[in-house]
Amino acid sequence: MKLHPIFFEPEVHSTIFLIINLIGSIIVRLIIHSWPLTIFWSCFYIIIVFLINHSLASGRYYLPTKNIHDKTVIVTGAATGIGRICAIRFAKLGARVIIGVRGQERAERIAKELCKESDGGTVIGYDLDLSSLANVKKFAEKIECVDILLNNAGGIQNTYSVTVDGIEKQFGTNHIGHFYLTQLLLSLLTNGRVINVSSIVHHIVPSRGIDYTFSKLKNKYNSAEAYAISKLAQIYHALELTRRYGIKAYSLHPGTIMNTNLNQFRPLIERIIITLFSVIGRTVEQGSMTSLYCALSDDAKPGHYHSNCQVRKPSQLALDNYRAEECWNESEKLINKKIK
Ligand SMILES: NC(=O)c1ccc[n+]([C@@H]2O[C@H](COP(=O)([O-])OP(=O)(O)OC[C@H]3O[C@@H](n4cnc5c(N)ncnc54)[C@H](OP(=O)(O)O)[C@@H]3O)[C@@H](O)[C@H]2O)c1
Known part of the structure; x- marks a missing residue:
């Protein structure tokens, strides 16, 4: 069995x-x-x-000691949670870290905090709002080189809403924002790594797959399904990046970490239950380990989905190359339509 x-x-x-x-x-x-x-x-x-x-x-531990003094690392969503811990770790290992955070002043303030927390590491903060394609472009224009792109930012929405560009918010932020950012930086990433922080929740996407019009979800919003769709798209994105361009791209589930800001907009009762369940989850430090593993370990496998610091089999749907290709084409179409 x-x-x-x-x-x-x-x-x-x-x-x-x-x-x-x-x-x-x-x-x-x-x-x-x-x-x-x-x-x-x-x-x-x-x-x-x-x-x-x-x-x-x-779960398993991965505590990198590699010297990465010659590397530039971008971490999206580094103000809090897993992204923050990863940014500190990269800076401690000697990398030049660029963090993408909403609001320029906030980005600079957090970069200063991370410099201190990494004992004098190099951390630069730029404004990045993944729910706006124009903002993503502005961020990308500031980047001159990058070796590791950690697409970590993500959010959960309880009700149906859209991004500045009119795309369903969870898909638009978690997947499309990162997809566009990666496209804009692609020429700098030929020898680099791209890491997409997905989620185990992608397993709940029904076998019909992704409806790119979001017509059903628009009428009766299922927040968990919309989140899962965005996370499935991130797995497809990593798979296609490796297949199309030979770029070392990885997707991962970081583990269940109850005490990040991810669940902040859930109803109070759900937040209480989540807090009670924190006993089965990991700490934020433990939750950052699979991201660091994919970014730095030679054992991580490009194009594959990882969890608990090793390669894992994702859902059957996530292994479908045809759907991965379709997701890429639909994402490109959507972006081209919006940025015209
Ligand atoms: N925690 C878990 O159990 C778990 C499980 C599976 C997957 N994940 C994934 O892990 C990643 C990190 O989550 P976390 O648990 O560390 O939660 P978190 O503390 O809420 O971190 C998410 C970060 O994403 C940023 N973000 C959200 N929307 C953004 C936008 N439009 N533009 C730019 N940045 C944005 C947030 O910035 P602000 O501070 O500005 O809101 C925040 O810093 C997410 O992709 C999440 O889906 C988490």
């Missing part, structure tokens, strides 16, 4: 472990009434479960 790829994810192992423990302890308590449920034994048991769970949830 073949297990679904998501059964290989640390957060799934951790969840199963916790559920088994919960059910197990209820059964044991029901069968063995004399079970020594003293405070001491209960605390002991909880600590052991917590420690095992923590090591299951953490």
Whole structure:
């Protein structure tokens, strides 16, 4: 019997472990009434479960030590979360780091913070709003060289909205913004790496695939599906970059990290549940490791999807070369139509 790829994810192992423990302890308590449920034994048991769970949830570690003094790295969405940690790590390894953050003043302020946090690393901040093609172009025009492009920024929208250019917001920001940025920098990236931070959530895209008109979603907005579509498109993008141009492009799931800003616009009740579930997730540092792995490790595989610092099988839909090509063509068409 073949297990679904998501059964290989640390957060799934951790969840199963916790559920088994919960059910197990209820059964044991029901069968063995004399079970020594003293405070001491209960605390002991909880600590052991917590420690095992923590090591299951953490996943594999990748702590790069490579000297990258000669490299220029671009990180989008580096103000917070995974992007911020990656930018600090790149700067600590000696790279010249350019961060793309919304608002020029904010970008400069955050760049200063990251210089300090990386013990004097080189971090430059430029305004970048991926939900505006004109803004993406302005950002790209400032770039003279780049060796590693980490397409990390991303957002979740609960209700239907569109970008400045009239594209469904999650697809327009998470995929189209990064797609356009990569296109504009393509000539600088022939020997470089492009890393797309996708998500395990791409698995939920229905087998009919991506509807590029977003007509169904427009009428009855399914936020999770729209997010998943944008993340599937990012996997196709990496696959096609490698297939078309031989560029080392990678897509990845960073893990489940509950304490970033990603879920900030979710309803309060969902945020409370997410916080409670943080016990099955990773820290932001652990969540940055697969991005760093794809950016720096010789073991990462171009064109492939990664998770937990190794190559992983994505959904069947994500492996469809025909759909990857279609996604590329549709993205190009959409951008050309909007920038005319
Ligand atoms: N956390 C998880 O469990 C998880 C799981 C799977 C995948 N991911 C992916 O990992 C990536 C990083 O997420 P995170 O968890 O670190 O969340 P985060 O802290 O919210 O970071 C996302 C970053 O993207 C930036 N961003 C959003 N919209 C933007 C736009 N229009 N233009 C430019 N930047 C924009 C945000 O900037 P502002 O500060 O200006 O809002 C923020 O700095 C995302 O692509 C996310 O989809 C996360």
